[in-house]
Amino acid sequence: MRRLSRTFLGTVVAAIAAATVSIIVVPSGGAASAADEQPSAVEDYSYPGADAILASDHVQLISGDGHILYKPCPPMEAPGLIIVRSSDTIGSLGNGRLCFEVTAAAGHLTLKIPNVFAVRGDGTTATAGHKLKAELTTDAGAHTTVDVDPNNDTEVGIAATPPGDPTTLLQLDASR
Template identity: 90%
Template sequence: MRRLNRTFLGTVIAAVAATTVSIIVAPSGGTASAADEQPSAVEDYAYPGADAILANDHVQLISGDGHILYKPCPATEAPGLIIVRSSDAIGSLGNGRICFEVTAAAGHLTLKIPNVYAVRGDGTTTTAGHKLTAELTTGAGVHTTVDVDPNSDTEVGIATTPPGDPTALLQLDASR
């Protein structure tokens, strides 16, 4: 009886092993389509809704970490928001004012806003703003990084004294 149990048990183990190997190795009988594949779990940091923002407000948002968000500028001053000023008729109101909100202690945003002449920090007279740096470039390809006053406007490009070349804003980095 013991010999019969061992033989039976050995046969069962061999059958399970063979079935497992054939399941792993056997082709599925069809080819996998793109719809059958799982989406990539790799974050590309592309700015969500960037195409609609570009079409409506003419502001090109490229990528970021999700902690500097584009916000339609209100008609009046906007305490607590970073304000970028451009001589182009862009932004939610078409007046060249583009607003951003920093939602964490630090944030990063890659963008392209042409003809920028000032960047205002998100601080107010009663609250400290984020430390903010702005990376800009001229049409000739001269890159500069500017420390933005956390509580006031920082003039760049054509608004500096003496006037500089027109600049495009390429990047914003905020920290506490």
């Protein structure tokens, strides 16, 4: 009887050990496939839908913090929106007017809009607009940063006094 229980106990221990080893050693088919991996949680700040906006409105939006958004301009003036004016036939209406909405106290947007001659702040006579800085460059590579009037147009490039070189808008930064 003692021999039978030792044999039985030995068989049970061996079975448990074999099961444990087989659980640990079960092949997983190599490295995890891309479908099994979690998506990256790293934000690259690229502008959502930028390719579609470039194709339809000819506006190159590169990146931002999500607080300055491109909006199709209405046919009339747009209080509460930043308006960028270009001599190119770009924008939702093809008239060179591009509109942006600041959705928070501060925002940042990197973009590339050629032949910009004016930037209008998002304020009105009744409400103060955001403090806005516009970074521009010329074809020759001369970079400038302009403080935009929060409630009116600020002329740049060929519309500035005295007239300057054609400018490309590279960045907008808004704050309160």
